[in-house]
Amino acid sequence: MRAVEGLESKVRSYSRSFPAVFSRARGSIILTENGRQMIDFFSGAGALNYGHNNHRIKAAITEYLASDAMIHGLDMATPARIEFLETFNSVILEGRGLQYRYQFTGPTGANAIEAALKLARKVTGRQNIISFTQGYHGLSLGAIAATGNRFYRKVSGVSLPGATFMPYDGYLGPGVDTADYVRKLLMDDGSGVDSPAAILVETVQGEGGINVASKQWLQSIQAIAKEFGAVFIVDDIQMGCGRTSEFFSFEFAALSPDVVVLSKSLSGYGLPLSMLLIKEELDAWEPGEHTGTFRGNNLALVSATAAINMYWRCTRFSEEIRRMGELLLRRLEAIASEHGNDFAVRGRGMALGFDCQMTEVAEATTRRAFEKGLIVERCGPDDQVVKFLPALTIDFETLNRGLEIFEESLIEAVTEVRGKGC
Numbered sequence: 547m548r549a550v551e552g553l554e555s556k557v558r559s560y561s562r563s564f565p566a567v568f569s570r571a572r573g574s575i576i577l578t579e580n581g582r583q584m585i586d587f588f589s590g591a592g593a594l595n596y597g598h599n600n601h602r603i604k605a606a607i608t609e610y611l612a613s614d615a616m617i618h619g620l621d622m623a624t625p626a627r628i629e630f631l632e633t634f635n636s637v638i639l640e641g642r643g644l645q646y647r648y649q650f651t652g653p654t655g656a657n658a659i660e661a662a663l664k665l666a667r668k669v670t671g672r673q674n675i676i677s678f679t680q681g682y683h684g685l686s687l688g689a690i691a692a693t694g695n696r697f698y699r700k701v702s703g704v705s706l707p708g709a710t711f712m713p714y715d716g717y718l719g720p721g722v723d724t725a726d727y728v729r730k731l732l733m734d735d736g737s738g739v740d741s742p743a744a745i746l747v748e749t750v751q752g753e754g755g756i757n758v759a760s761k762q763w764l765q766s767i768q769a770i771a772k773e774f775g776a777v778f779i780v781d782d783i784q785m786g787c788g789r790t791s792e793f794f795s796f797e798f799a800a801l802s803p804d805v806v807v808l809s810k811s812l813s814g815y816g817l818p819l820s821m822l823l824i825k826e827e828l829d830a831w832e833p834g835e836h837t838g839t840f841r842g843n844n845l846a847l848v849s850a851t852a853a854i855n856m857y858w859r860c861t862r863f864s865e866e867i868r869r870m871g872e873l874l875l876r877r878l879e880a881i882a883s884e885h886g887n888d889f890a891v892r893g894r895g896m897a898l899g900f901d902c903q904m905t906e907v908a909e910a911t912t913r914r915a916f917e918k919g920l921i922v923e924r925c926g927p928d929d930q931v932v933k934f935l936p937a938l939t940i941d942f943e944t945l946n947r948g949l950e951i952f953e954e955s956l957i958e959a960v961t962e963v964r965g966k967g968c
């Protein structure tokens with residue numbers, strides 16, 4: 547492909563799955579350099595919940611840019627920062643009965659996870675982090691240590707200590723409550739599992755294959771964290787900001803995490819911004835103990851504030867996400883039952899996974915979908931799950947067109963793979 551090949555390191559990945567030059571975008575449509583229209587069901591891995599270049603959010607940042615207001619100020623106070631904090635407090639936290647301190651970290655999700663783990667270890671004086679099979683928390687060393695995927699772990703080049711993996715909800719089949727297993731191991735002084743500083747969990751595992759934890763399981767895990775003195779951390783980087791229909795993905799289970807990690811769609815515009823929400827009694831940091839140059843970039847805070855004001859002041863947006871999510875789920879279930887008995891559909895809200903069981907089928911499906919004008923990505927330990935993360939603002943017609951492309955591509959993929967004698 548023009549320019550990137552040979553210039554950019556071989557480490558590039560998405561430009562391989564989606565070989566085109568993308569020049570402009572609006573909402574759920576991306577234009578390639580050659581003027582091709584692509585439907586986007588990937589949304590920047592969940593960083594574009596409000597669509598590309600959402601014009602209502604764009605107005606706020608163009609005005610801000612034009613006024614020569616502070617863009618970079620390290621973590622110094624600015625009107626943009628104060629407005630974000632006040633807006634998030636009043637619109638998001640207060641109505642939900644939540645109270646947190648805010649910590650802006652470096653702009654990646656991984657850096658926010660590092661901060662959360664550091665804080666949990668500092669507060670408890672313990673080292674062990676309990677994380678879960680198929681969990682994904684980012685690719686810096688502390689975060690990889692808590693990430694299941696062998697592909698990412700083995701390239702780190704050092705040992706990755708400090709985490710104990712427990713089976714996620716459903717990992718051992720529908721008959722086994724894995725929370726009971728976690729409790730049993732923590733109660734047993736002979737289990738070999740050190741007392742945890744934290745339990746780190748996603749309510750729906752995004753990279754891990756759209757694995758959905760139940761309300762009861764999440765409540766048990768929260769109770770176990772409390773019982774054993776561990777900090778309960780929800781990684782809401784991908785599933786937060788409305789992806790599962792409510793602002794936080796844990797609201798449906800009425801959880802009250804000690805620490806919540808947000809990033810990806812937090813800025814509302816695809817600008818980098820990451821943050822921890824910390825219960826006040828756990829805010830044990832000394833000034834500057836976790837620092838970074840780009841903590842709470844003002845432009846990203848302005849777009850984040852605009853997104854919250856625009857979409858979260860009433861419950862209508864949540865209801866729309868739920869309605870569209872149900873449509874999407876029903877349609878995918880119909881496609882699954884029509885075209886084979888091996889397919890499974892999972893998810894919550896507008897985070898859905900179509901499990902092809904076979905990597906080859908999933909690969910051929912997303913490749914053919916791209917050729918037909920749909921950007922859709924895969925996840926799961928073997929990349930066997932087609933992952934649907936359309937913008938939460940997508941209109942019904944575009945959603946439908948994308949689904950038609952997906953169905954055609956799946957049919958062709960099944961034929962292609964059968965033809966190879968698999």
Ligand SMILES: *Cc1c(COP(=O)(O)O)cnc(C)c1O
Pocket residue numbers: 653654655656657659682683684685748752753781782783784785809810
């Ligand atoms: C993307 C992601 C991360 C890592 O965020 P980066 O910005 O890529 O470092 C961590 N946890 C979850 C659940 C994610 O989806």
